[in-house]
Amino acid sequence: MIRLDHLNRYFQVGDQQVHALEDVTLTIDSGESVSIMGPSGSGKSTLLNILGLLDTPSSGEYWLDGVNTSGMDNNELATTRQSRIGFIFQSFHLVPRMTAFENVELPMMLAEMDKEQRRERGLQALDRVGLIGRVDHRPDQLSGGERQRVAIARAIVMQPRILLADEPTGNLDTAAGKEIVGIIEELNAQGLTLIVVTHDPKIGERAGRKLRLLDGKIVTNRNSSASLP
Amino acid sequence: MRLNDRNLLAMGALVRYPLRTLMMLTATAMGVAAVVVLTSLGEAARSYVAAEFQSLGTHLVIVIPGRSETSGGGLGMMIGQTPRDLTLADAQALLRSSAVKKIAPMMVGSASVSYDGLERESPILGSTPELLDVRQWSMALGEFLPNVDMERAASVCVIGETVRRELLRDQPPIGKWIRVGDRRCRVTGVLGNAGRSVMVDVDEIVVIPVVSAQALFNSPSLFRILIQAKSREAMATAQRDVRRIIKERHQGEEDVTVITQDAVLATFDGIFSALTYAVGGIGAISLIVAGVLIMNVMLIAVSQRTREIGLLKALGARQRQITALFLTEAVFLAAMGAVVGVALGYLASIGLGLIYTDLEFQPPLWAVGSAVLIALACGVIFGISPARRAAKLDPIKALAGK
Numbered sequence A: 001m002i003r004l005d006h007l008n009r010y011f012q013v014g015d016q017q018v019h020a021l022e023d024v025t026l027t028i029d030s031g032e033s034v035s036i037m038g039p040s041g042s043g044k045s046t047l048l049n050i051l052g053l054l055d056t057p058s059s060g061e062y063w064l065d066g067v068n069t070s071g072m073d074n075n076e077l078a079t080t081r082q083s084r085i086g087f088i089f090q091s092f093h094l095v096p097r098m099t100a101f102e103n104v105e106l107p108m109m110l111a112e113m114d115k116e117q118r119r120e121r122g123l124q125a126l127d128r129v130g131l132i133g134r135v136d137h138r139p140d141q142l143s144g145g146e147r148q149r150v151a152i153a154r155a156i157v158m159q160p161r162i163l164l165a166d167e168p169t170g171n172l173d174t175a176a177g178k179e180i181v182g183i184i185e186e187l188n189a190q191g192l193t194l195i196v197v198t199h200d201p202k203i204g205e206r207a208g209r210k211l212r213l214l215d216g217k218i219v220t221n222r223n224s225s226a227s228l229p
Numbered sequence B: 001m002r003l004n005d006r007n008l009l010a011m012g013a014l015v016r017y018p019l020r021t022l023m024m025l026t027a028t029a030m031g032v033a034a035v036v037v038l039t040s041l042g043e044a045a046r047s048y049v050a051a052e053f054q055s056l057g058t059h060l061v062i063v064i065p066g067r068s069e070t071s072g073g074g075l076g077m078m079i080g081q082t083p084r085d086l087t088l089a090d091a092q093a094l095l096r097s098s099a100v101k102k103i104a105p106m107m108v109g110s111a112s113v114s115y116d117g118l119e120r121e122s123p124i125l126g127s128t129p130e131l132l133d134v135r136q137w138s139m140a141l142g143e144f145l146p147n148v149d150m151e152r153a154a155s156v157c158v159i160g161e162t163v164r165r166e167l168l169r170d171q172p173p174i175g176k177w178i179r180v181g182d183r184r185c186r187v188t189g190v191l192g193n194a195g196r197s198v199m200v201d202v203d204e205i206v207v208i209p210v211v212s213a214q215a216l217f218n219s220p221s222l223f224r225i226l227i228q229a230k231s232r233e234a235m236a237t238a239q240r241d242v243r244r245i246i247k248e249r250h251q252g253e254e255d256v257t258v259i260t261q262d263a264v265l266a267t268f269d270g271i272f273s274a275l276t277y278a279v280g281g282i283g284a285i286s287l288i289v290a291g292v293l294i295m296n297v298m299l300i301a302v303s304q305r306t307r308e309i310g311l312l313k314a315l316g317a318r319q320r321q322i323t324a325l326f327l328t329e330a331v332f333l334a335a336m337g338a339v340v341g342v343a344l345g346y347l348a349s350i351g352l353g354l355i356y357t358d359l360e361f362q363p364p365l366w367a368v369g370s371a372v373l374i375a376l377a378c379g380v381i382f383g384i385s386p387a388r389r390a391a392k393l394d395p396i397k398a399l400a401g402k
């Protein structure tokens, strides 16, 4: 489903060139659960942003569902993000003036879905993350864990194939973090491809496949099964 | 995004930042209100002057001593010099023209008027019985100057309402002998409620026969000769004839200015229309200032909501959708400002109407319409650049709030 081919990403900072990703070649199949770990500045977020089509590689190719994404224009990238990719961020990124439901409704509004369908799907998504009782709460009336659950509902409401999470538990305490991990693992169990950037080895180790980045290069790429005794 | 949803989102944002919304709303509303009030002021002044000239009389041709430099009309004619007197004989000669129906010579001065120990200073108008008709005045009581010959000084006078009230109190005015300057005259009538009139306040004046006025002011020279032409069409002929006759009588010199009411009216109309446009323009400039404010505040809004824009992009919003969203906000603000401004403008006009009861404040529709249109245009024009900026933001940087 995802294929990265000799992918590079450079950043020009002054007259210095930062090599954030170096010659990354990688294949991820549908339904996999992948964790990306590595020290700070190793390129984890950069890789995730490219996978989420928020950023484009400096060289190399990114094939998504058999399509070369480098040929896509801005609108195609937006549409692909909308229909195939869900994001979860460390800082939730909920719109503060909107209720939980309205936040979940946002991507469906952008997709011009009609009101009844939005209602049905939105409530269903909130139900899946266990927030059916918090539909009309604003973010400031929710706990951190609940906010992240709203964000997950928003990420899955368009029924994407891929869920990208950049340190989804980074702003949460252990208990809330566990809950979130539970929810996304369950989503993965239902067939959603999961790619999680994390600093927490306990979370990273649970993934089916573990990637380790160092200075923009993939240094480890192993399946859990291989590491099992 | 559907229009409805977009409006909903835009409204949500406006409600969420009430201070910002209120600020921009006020700016736009002030601009629109300024246009509405200023133009209604201009219009009120214009229609006031127009009405004044209507009350001057019908088919009126006015002869003024002295030749103005601009012969075709315009304000220059008001300030001509007086090289040769305009006399009663001149006035009488004008009746030779077949286009002239009636003439009324006019002398103007000021004298003290007294009765039974009460005294006041009044404008004195010397004229003939025809004046009543030519100026289309009416009588409240009694009759106008009795039908005396133009050349005879009769000891009669007609007084305005204020003069009656102040001098005669509640005595019956007709037949009373009052003193005008150094001579006595019998009151034959009280002028009707014609109210103001362009040249004089009818309520304040005392009218005496023109010859009496000449004696009173010790001068043969007339202030004006008012002429009523036979018809509207005859006005041009009358004007020509008057010039010719006066020229004959004044040794071949055309030393008078002959104007028609229409020409004066047209001049004033032009002046006041220009004035209305000018003040309307000033109001419009304040609207553009409001537009610049909208732009600045929208730019601030974009930078305040950078993360939200980044999020929208991550959720699959296209550039066009984001542009539309922010543009909708700007236009909403402008539209609400326009509505409030129009309401304020009308309220202020009504208020002005209560204060200046003589004027009629009716905001001209063209001005209201263009103020609203300019406000909306400002919303679009000044909203587009912040909206574009929002749409062009890099999603990753925007999400990071940079």
Ligand SMILES: Nc1ncnc2c1ncn2[C@@H]1O[C@H](COP(=O)(O)OP(=O)(O)OP(=O)(O)O)[C@@H](O)[C@H]1O
Pocket: A011, A012, A013, A018, A019, A020, A038, A039, A040, A041, A042, A043, A044, A045, A046, A047
């Ligand atoms: N927009 C940018 N401009 C310049 N350099 C950048 C930019 N984005 C990332 N980098 C650089 O690229 C490298 C990789 O950054 P990235 O954010 O991917 O690291 P990371 O692995 O996510 O780190 P962290 O664990 O701290 O989030 C870093 O050296 C960073 O400074």
Ligand SMILES: [Mg+2]
Pocket: A044, A045, A046
């Ligand atoms: Mg990172």
